[in-house]
Amino acid sequence: MTDLARLRTRALAAIDERQDALVALSLAIHATPEVAYQEREAALRLTEFLEGDGFRVSRAYGGLETAYRGDTAGRATGPRVAILAEYDALADLGHGCGHNLIAMIGTATAVAVREVMDELPGSIAAIGTPAEEGGGGKVALLRAGGFDDVDAAMMIHPTTGRSLAGRHSLASNRVTVEYAGKAAHAASQPDQGINALDAMIQLFNGVNAMRQQLRPDARVHGYIANGGSAANVIPAYTQGRFSVRALDRRYQQEVLQRFIACAQGAAHATGAQVRVTVDPNAGYENMVFSSPMAEHWAAHMRELGQVVGDTNDDERVGSTDMGNVMQVMPAIHPYVAISDDAIPGHSIAFRDQAATPEAHARALAAAKALALTAIDVLADRTVLESARREFAERRAAGVVKGRTSD
Numbered sequence: 284m285t286d287l288a289r290l291r292t293r294a295l296a297a298i299d300e301r302q303d304a305l306v307a308l309s310l311a312i313h314a315t316p317e318v319a320y321q322e323r324e325a326a327l328r329l330t331e332f333l334e335g336d337g338f339r340v341s342r343a344y345g346g347l348e349t350a351y352r353g354d355t356a357g358r359a360t361g362p363r364v365a366i367l368a369e370y371d372a373l374a375d376l377g378h379g380c381g382h383n384l385i386a387m388i389g390t391a392t393a394v395a396v397r398e399v400m401d402e403l404p405g406s407i408a409a410i411g412t413p414a415e416e417g418g419g420g421k422v423a424l425l426r427a428g429g430f431d432d433v434d435a436a437m438m439i440h441p442t443t444g445r446s447l448a449g450r451h452s453l454a455s456n457r458v459t460v461e462y463a464g465k466a467a468h469a470a471s472q473p474d475q476g477i478n479a480l481d482a483m484i485q486l487f488n489g490v491n492a493m494r495q496q497l498r499p500d501a502r503v504h505g506y507i508a509n510g511g512s513a514a515n516v517i518p519a520y521t522q523g524r525f526s527v528r529a530l531d532r533r534y535q536q537e538v539l540q541r542f543i544a545c546a547q548g549a550a551h552a553t554g555a556q557v558r559v560t561v562d563p564n565a566g567y568e569n570m571v572f573s574s575p576m577a578e579h580w581a582a583h584m585r586e587l588g589q590v591v592g593d594t595n596d597d598e599r600v601g602s603t604d605m606g607n608v609m610q611v612m613p614a615i616h617p618y619v620a621i622s623d624d625a626i627p628g629h630s631i632a633f634r635d636q637a638a639t640p641e642a643h644a645r646a647l648a649a650a651k652a653l654a655l656t657a658i659d660v661l662a663d664r665t666v667l668e669s670a671r672r673e674f675a676e677r678r679a680a681g682v683v684k685g686r687t688s689d
């Protein structure tokens with residue numbers, strides 16, 4: 284047996300040996316859903332697991348209460364690989380995105396690689412990133428310098444139907460639009476009022492008119508959070524919340540400017556005052572995954588008897604703060620199918636599937652493939668070199684941003 288084959292066997296055995304504890308960890312998180320930045324129990328469970336396996340753990344990493352980082356170093360300096368976990372739930376829906384499985388996969392991968400770090404150069408960091416569903420934990424951690432000493436990052440997200448080594452995601456912004464008008468009796472003095480609800484409705488109509496001239500990947504959607512308070516009063520204040528997305532940041536920003544023009548146009552048309560606020564913590568960048576690392580993961584999945592599909596150009600996708608990580612370093616975010624049947628994300632059916640033995644068996648297989656991928660990055664310098672070369676080419680082409688210090 285070669286050295287690398289022996290390391291791989293040891294790493295995979297580490298996951299098998301802990302299988303019951305890992306599944307229990309995932310089910311406990313699933314049973315106690317905590318939304319963005321409230322993931323206190325999950326963070327505690329995950330950090331205790333890592334500590335129990337010999338990681339040096341920092342809690343409240345980057346100044347975020349529910350973020351954490353567990354470190355372990357190899358026998359010499361080398362690539363610094365981050366293995367990420369998400370563990371936030373959705374309001375009213377629990378783990379309808381299956382982040383309990385992401386947490387288990389990240390932890391399983393980290394402990395498997397740690398098992399063989401005594402024979403590898405480099406280091407791994409198991410980083411717990413809160414609030415993916417809203418709040419952008421990775422955005423905050425990046426801003427706090429939490430990824431400054433990381434060369435490559437990886438995590439896995441559950442999906443259904445077919446596993447994929449990578450997929451795009453949409454660059455996005457969350458935008459709040461407020462209109463201030465003037466209240467007046469809606470029957471006796473309507474001419475004395477300024478109708479803030481008319482302005483809001485005009486904005487929706489403007490966006491709907493704009494839609495036909497947008498690229499097919501653009502998404503603009505929202506709801507009225509405050510539409511007035513009485514039928515007999517001309518609404519003096521309204522508030523709408525929107526998401527503006529597209530496949531690349533450049534075009535997304537263009538759509539955002541056109542959206543803001545719609546908001547201003549509606550103000551002009553109605554005489555209301557407008558205020559547009561772009562949330563600085565919910566600007567998710569688009570994912571551009573590292574092909575060399577993704578290919579290693581897919582190859583290991585197939586060695587383990589798992590099926591990995593091909594990514595189509597027209598995948599239906601959302602947005603994730605992993606995009607922000609991918610804009611500054613080579614990273615992967617493969618998808619593991621937790622059922623063969625397609626189940627919509629963010630649904631009760633997905634939540635229920637994310638607690639099944641089938642989902643856990645598939646998730647642990649994906650974790651094994653991720654551990655083998657991390658071992659490849661640590662053991663074979665050419666993997667990170669080719670990932671860096673691809674990243675540099677993309678940066679030169681304006682496809683990724685790179686670090687501000689680069």
Ligand SMILES: [Zn+2]
Binds near residue numbers: 380
């Ligand atoms: Zn989600």
Ligand SMILES: [Zn+2]
Binds near residue numbers: 382440
């Ligand atoms: Zn998710």
